[in-house]
Amino acid sequence: MMRAYAVPAVRAAEAAAMEGLEEGELMQRAARGLAEVALTRLEERGDRVVVLAGSGDNGGDALWAGAHLATSDANVVVVLVGSREHTAGLSAAREAGAVVLEWRSGSAADSVRSALAEADVVLDGIVGIGGSPGLPDHLRELPDLIGDEAYLIAVDLPSGCDPAGLVGADSIFADETVTFSLLKPCHLMPATEPAVGLLTVVDIGVAEPSSTPAVERLTHDDVADLWPVPGPADDKYSRGVLGSITGSSAFTGAALLSLTAAVTAGAGMVRYVGPDHPAELLRAAVPEAVFGDGRCQAYVFGSGWSAEDADETQLSVAREQLAGDLPMVIDAGGLDLLSAPRSAPTLLTPHAGELKRLIERLDLDEPAGVAGAQAVADHLSVTVLLKGAVTAVVSPSAYGQPVRTQADAPAWLGTAGSGDVLGGLAGMLLAAGLEPGVAGALAALVHGAAGRRANPGGPVRALDVAHALGPTIAALLTARPRSQ
Numbered sequence: 001m002m003r004a005y006a007v008p009a010v011r012a013a014e015a016a017a018m019e020g021l022e023e024g025e026l027m028q029r030a031a032r033g034l035a036e037v038a039l040t041r042l043e044e045r046g047d048r049v050v051v052l053a054g055s056g057d058n059g060g061d062a063l064w065a066g067a068h069l070a071t072s073d074a075n076v077v078v079v080l081v082g083s084r085e086h087t088a089g090l091s092a093a094r095e096a097g098a099v100v101l102e103w104r105s106g107s108a109a110d111s112v113r114s115a116l117a118e119a120d121v122v123l124d125g126i127v128g129i130g131g132s133p134g135l136p137d138h139l140r141e142l143p144d145l146i147g148d149e150a151y152l153i154a155v156d157l158p159s160g161c162d163p164a165g166l167v168g169a170d171s172i173f174a175d176e177t178v179t180f181s182l183l184k185p186c187h188l189m190p191a192t193e194p195a196v197g198l199l200t201v202v203d204i205g206v207a208e209p210s211s212t213p214a215v216e217r218l219t220h221d222d223v224a225d226l227w228p229v230p231g232p233a234d235d236k237y238s239r240g241v242l243g244s245i246t247g248s249s250a251f252t253g254a255a256l257l258s259l260t261a262a263v264t265a266g267a268g269m270v271r272y273v274g275p276d277h278p279a280e281l282l283r284a285a286v287p288e289a290v291f292g293d294g295r296c297q298a299y300v301f302g303s304g305w306s307a308e309d310a311d312e313t314q315l316s317v318a319r320e321q322l323a324g325d326l327p328m329v330i331d332a333g334g335l336d337l338l339s340a341p342r343s344a345p346t347l348l349t350p351h352a353g354e355l356k357r358l359i360e361r362l363d364l365d366e367p368a369g370v371a372g373a374q375a376v377a378d379h380l381s382v383t384v385l386l387k388g389a390v391t392a393v394v395s396p397s398a399y400g401q402p403v404r405t406q407a408d409a410p411a412w413l414g415t416a417g418s419g420d421v422l423g424g425l426a427g428m429l430l431a432a433g434l435e436p437g438v439a440g441a442l443a444a445l446v447h448g449a450a451g452r453r454a455n456p457g458g459p460v461r462a463l464d465v466a467h468a469l470g471p472t473i474a475a476l477l478t479a480r481p482r483s484q
């Protein structure tokens with residue numbers, strides 16, 4: 001499990017760690033760890049380092065690391081970009097032989113340009129967790145001056161990223177981010193994670209807070225502990241029956257993908273509710289399915305379905321179940337039917353466009369992203385799984401749960417029908433009794449892993465992803481057995 005903590009919790013944990021240490025010791029540890037990483041990256045690249053140093057302690061980390069690198073014979077140029085500088089760090093860098101230039105005055109602009117164009121490694125110490133989102137006007141040009149060959153290491157976080165990870169803004173895009181002991185939300189959130197690159201954690205002795213993290217991410221090692229593995233006393237009913245109200249005459253395949261995913265992922269049983277056309281196809285392609293409504297433990301509703309040309313039976317079963325108390329995954333067209341809070345466990349699975357439509361229809365204030373998903377979650381008392389390269393699962397604030405994010409999928413998974421597979425998979429997990437937050441995160445992880453397994457390194461079709469679920473789950477369960 002990866003956990004990221006909000007800035008106030010990080011600062012409190014750092015303050016606690018500092019008690020009993022000499023002043024500046026944490027920064028020294030951070031700078032030494034950072035310099036070690038930079039030295040390793042320099043090995044294959046050269047010896048020219050540019051340190052971009054801002055006003056705060058993030059600049060201090062970078063300056064002290066620059067001093068270590070200069071002592072280790074790297075050719076270090078420090079570029080001061082803030083309104084002030086970390087005095088001790090700057091003196092150390094100077095004494096170690098670094099050349100110091102100032103960007104803020106503009107007088108050394110040409111020297112800065114050539115240093116950045118020729119750099120082998122650049123340390124981005126402009127701003128860290130003390131920053132507001134975006135780069136100020138006078139620094140916007142800097143990222144473009146960095147040569148294509150340079151390896152860009154962000155100190156703690158890429159400058160300009162919203163530390164909370166909620167706002168996407170102009171920022172440095174790093175090849176690698178070196179952070180210290182604790183992850184911050186921006187490392188794991190959809191709006192900011194793309195700027196982070198490879199994430200390296202240097203332990204500087206700050207203990208993990210006991211408070212709830214802001215963001216959590218499941219890793220492959222977590223699957224065995226969470227997956228509903230049947231025991232000897234289980235049967236198809238106790239394992240969970242999923243009702244699928246998906247597909248339509250126009251979108252026949254959605255039903256096939258949803259049911260195939262649920263069956264392949266290990267549903268005890270699947271019932272299909274829908275018109276003849278998908279049903280005929282399903283009788284041949286998913287012989288395990290049972291047709292017509294009946295007793296279920298959960299429903300998946302809406303993939304490949306639209307309210308405009310709805311099948312009457314689907315519509316009435318969906319309405320009845322929406323008003324009922326069984327867990328539900330609500331996907332795609334099904335989202336149009338939900339206007340009031342549900343008290344039963346509910347997982348909505350919109351992509352960004354569907355979320356936008358939902359927010360507009362519900363007349364909520366937040367425009368989009370995780371904040372938008374949170375507004376919907378709070379308004380409807382549901383969990384929202386917002387699909388994307390980084391998928392976020394957001395539960396109502398009252399639950400006090402962290403945002404869960406997963407980034408397991410190759411971009412090849414952005415293919416038609418892939419979301420229908422995810423819906424069937426998540427529905428199967430709800431039918432097995434998992435709560436929506438865990439079910440959503442686990443489904444996103446397994447869906448992404450199956451996307452890789454279906455055709456490693458290349459394109460995938462959604463049906464192959466659905467077929468890959470079984471072997472993917474087996475591999476995850478046997479890679480690390482359940483902990484006692």
Ligand SMILES: NC(=O)C1=CN([C@@H]2O[C@H](COP(=O)(O)OP(=O)(O)OC[C@H]3O[C@@H](n4cnc5c(N)ncnc54)[C@H](OP(=O)(O)O)[C@@H]3O)[C@@H](O)[C@H]2O)[C@@H](O)CC1
Pocket residue numbers: 014015018026027030054055056057058059061082083084126127128129130131132133134135136155156157159160180204
């Ligand atoms: N505490 C500890 O124990 C440890 C802390 N550590 C390190 O300290 C870092 C936090 O340091 P911090 O608190 O000094 O804040 P930090 O991010 O350096 O700068 C804030 C200043 O930047 C400016 N600024 C603001 N927004 C900006 C923007 N968008 N773009 C550009 N500039 C912007 C603004 O200054 P201004 O320009 O207004 O003068 C503001 O005052 C943390 O990330 C980690 O690296 C490690 O050493 C481990 C131990």
Ligand SMILES: Nc1ncnc2c1ncn2[C@@H]1O[C@H](COP(=O)(O)OP(=O)(O)O)[C@@H](O)[C@H]1O
Pocket residue numbers: 332351387388389390391409410411412413414415416417418419420421422447
């Ligand atoms: N760039 C990407 N990288 C990784 N996964 C992606 C990317 N784009 C989309 N996906 C995933 O692909 C799936 C697409 O779902 P969706 O848009 O609902 O497709 P459909 O409606 O055609 O089934 C989601 O699980 C999403 O997270």
